[in-house]
Every structure is written in C-alpha cells, then in structure tokens.
Amino acid sequence: MALSRSAFEIRDAVRSGEASATEICRESLQRCDSAATTLNAFNLVTPERALERAAAIDRARAAGDALGPLAGVPVALKDNLCLRGVRTTASSKILENFLPPYDATAVRLLEAAGAVIVGKTNCDEFAMGSSNENSAFGPVRNPWALDRIPGGSSGGSAAAVAAGCVPLALGSDTGGSIRQPASFCGVVGLKPTYGRVSRFGLLAFASSLDQIGPFSGSVADSALALSVIAGWDGADATSTRTPVPDYTAALTGDVNGLRVGVPRAFVTEGVHDGVRRAFDAAIDTLRQAGASIVDIELPHARYAIPVYYLVCTAEASSNLARYDGVKYGYRATDAETLREMYSRTRDQGFGPEVKRRIVLGTYVLSAGYYDAFYLKAQQVRTLLRRDYEQAFERVDVVAMPTSPGPPFKLGEKTEDPLQMYLGDIFTVSANLAGLPGISVPCGFADEDGARLPIGFQLLGRPFEESTLLRAADAYERLARV
C-alpha cells in the first residue's frame, strides 16, 4: 500500500517542473473517486475546484513566482473542517447541506502554502466515535481488510492516505481521532499540543480537547504539514504565540541518549498479543539505536476513560446546542411551535451516538450530578496531568501502544458503547493533559487471514513536537531497513 510519492517529492517535482500540479491532481482525483466507491472514504470529491487550484500553481511556476512548501500537494480534509462555499457536513444529517461562509485557519494556511484540496473525508458524526460507524453517510472500510473498520473518528482521512489518494490529509483529534485511525490504517498520525494549531473553522465537539493535525505516509510529511498549519491565530484565543520552528529540521535520525518512558503496568493490561509484541519490538529498536528506556508510572492513567467521557460529553452538550434548525442545517417540518421544532429537529437530525453523548453530557452538568461527575472528573484530570508532568521530569518522550487491539470488524462493537469507549484507553490522556502525540506504524497482526496494521504512540512535553517527530522519524528509518 505504498504511496506513489510523498508530499516532499511532489513539492520538489512541481517546483523543478519535472511534474505539473495538474497531472498530479488528476492522478489523485482518480484515486479519490476509486476510494470513494470502494472504501466510502469521501463525503465529497471536489474535482473542478482542485483542478483550478492546480492550474493556478502551474501558471505561477510558468511566471517564475516562488512556490510554497506544499506546492501542488493534494490534500484531503476531514469533513468537519470548513472550506468556504464547499459542503461541510461533519457526517451529520443536521448539516447535510451546510456551505461554510469562511475557511478554517488551518485550511487557509494549507492553501496559501500551495496545497490542492481534493475532497472532504468521511468521519464519525461530529467526530464522535472510534470506528467511523457513526457517520450519517455510512461507515468507511479499512483499505487493508474491507470487512474491518478504519478507526475513528477521522477514518476517511486515514483511509485516503493509506489507499494512496493523497500523501497528506487533515483530521481532528479529541480523544485519539487522528492517532487511532492512523494506527489502524498503517499510516502516520500527529496530534499537536493543544493550542499549537488554530481551531478556528473546526466544527467544535469538545473545545478543551479538540486539536487539528495531519495524516501522512511518513513522519517527514507530517513535520512538513505541521510547519505550515501551526501558529497563533487571532480568531482562536487558545492558540499560542510560541514560535513555530521548522519541524523538518529536527529530523536528524539520532535518538542516542533520548530517554523513552514506558508505563509498563499500564500497557500490559488487556492488550492484544500481536500489539504487545509489535510494541516491545519497537521499544527494542529504539534501545538498540541508543535511546535509554525508563520504567515510569502513571498512577491515574487507568481513570482516563471515565474522566474523558464525562468531560467530552459535557462540552459536547454545550457546543451542539447551536444546532437548532434556525440558522443553518436541517429543520423538522412537522412542528407547530418553536419548542417542538427544536426538539424534533435535534431528534431527526442527530444520529444515536451524538444524542447519547448530548444526553450524558447534559446529565453530568445537571443539578445534583455536577459535583459528583463533572467537577470530580476535572479534578482527576488535574491528577492525570500531574502524572505526566512528573514523568516528563525523568524522560523526553512516553511510549505506549496506540490502541489495545488491531482494527476490529464492522458491527463488532456498535451495540455496546462502553466497550467501544474502553478501546480509547491509550489515546485520551494526551488530550486531557494537552500533550502532543504521534502514532507510527510498527508492524502487523495476523487475524482471520488478514494482515492488520499496528501503530505505536509517542507522547511529548507540551510544544516539544520537534522531539516527538525526531524520535518517530528515527524509528521509521530504523524500521524500514
């Protein structure tokens, strides 16, 4: 499932004139159409707009203009990122005809760098899910095994990169929604530090946890993408003025002396044998390259699932109050009064998982339950953050599997939301603590005759993406040999 060309290679070929942005765009669009049919990876492919953009880049080159760092690189966007005038649905019936009046900041930065947006990818509705089965437009299939899920919620973006439609895609990660599908589809997925990338124009799910990040075929391409989309934005008060380094310059291939923390007790419980073997082998590879492996403890990590699902549903119940059938989106037509219109619009417009989370979030914020659930969860969130702060006094990165198992079969967990949630155990802490995290492919598990990708995860100190990317890139080089 190798990509034909990386983002770096495409950019260099377009700059040198060895390939035109238009040729590359046509090839990408063909693959997107094919993945839209076989994998249901796209909610929308945008050929006309993409070819116009590609032609503009070719004209700029012919005129001798300087070309941006992503010149001619085809990029797919998760369908919860606003693209002006292009249908953006969050895979929800309630937004099925929504045309954003503005671009998301990350999208604007990509286009300013020369990227060519080829389409909007399928995802779990409002990014709520771990399997991409909660989309109003049907599930995405895993390109490695069509009867299995690609992971979620950014399943379409992961599948589009894995299937070679695009070398780069954007997703959003609230509790693992970039890293887990990257792991399940055998690609790289990066969740930046909270505040590193502006969230303006990202349809909000849980505002204290959401963060936009890239998927790519290699660590280097994710570093390139992050260099473009990171930075302060006056439209997002949680974005930061911390300077943005050239992340690609950090990729030295050297991990000698890097201290890698492994929370042993935490990562052995309930983990699939194939995942554990691949993880142990990855740690061994880093050790052999000169990294020192340090046992650490994260005593509160086991509480991450309840804390996450109490916090994210509370925030979602508030964020999704805006979908009321008045200003945009779907409206129920059979209502006599305003109140009926709100209630029926929201029942008919939202899918089951979104309604379940809104009801749960409203419950934990309601009188009598706020202290016991919501406030308590926020206090335990503090304890979890402190665990990581203490760990990062002794180590430079923390390593763990991305997911406790390989990609599962479509329909396997849909009846039992709690079982689905428990699979997020290794990814949600990064969001609760605001840390950067990356998932890198580290092998395969064989199950029912299918070869299923496995990823492992590295977490870093806030705003130390460079260290994270350096370690991940070094591992990737060593694993490739």
Add this chain to the structure above:
Amino acid sequence: MAASLTIEDVERVAALAHIELTDEEKTLFTRQLADILHYAEQIQALDTRDIPATAHVRMGDDAEREDQPRPSLTVPDALGNAPDGAPDAGLFRVPRVIGG
C-alpha cells in the same frame, strides 16, 4: 445514584437538551447510560480534596490581542444556510413562539 438511572431521568435530561427521543431511544439510552455512569463511578473513590479542577489546559496567556475592525458576515451570507430565511426582510423565520 447513577446505577439507578431511570427512564424518567433520561426524559428529564433529554427535555433540557431539547431532544425529543422516541420510546425505543429512551429505553436503550437508559440502559447504556446506566452502564457508562456505573463505570464512571470508579473516580468517586479517589481523594481529590484540595485538588483544583482542570477545565482547560491553557487558560489563554495569549488570548489578548488588539481589536481590529473588519467587515462581519453579510446578511445574505448569514442567511444563506437558513432552512427558512427571509432575505428581503433580513430575518430568520421560525414557528410560533408564544402559546407552545
């Protein structure tokens, strides 16, 4: 408390959230949410006296900026996605508000 989540609790909360659930949804959600809340109750055992709450990992050190006047959405843009807009009047139309 959570383990005894009832269908009436779900009805009350759904009404607060303005979602008219079907009877099947009420039954299903009552069971599923009781499971989830029961699981979540494990955090009650932790001692969190004097532990501050984390509502947000970044409380906006960089949140302040100079105001910059710029055009806002035009009325046609703002009404462009409305299910029942009245562009000539510049209004969103909604069903009857009083007497519901």
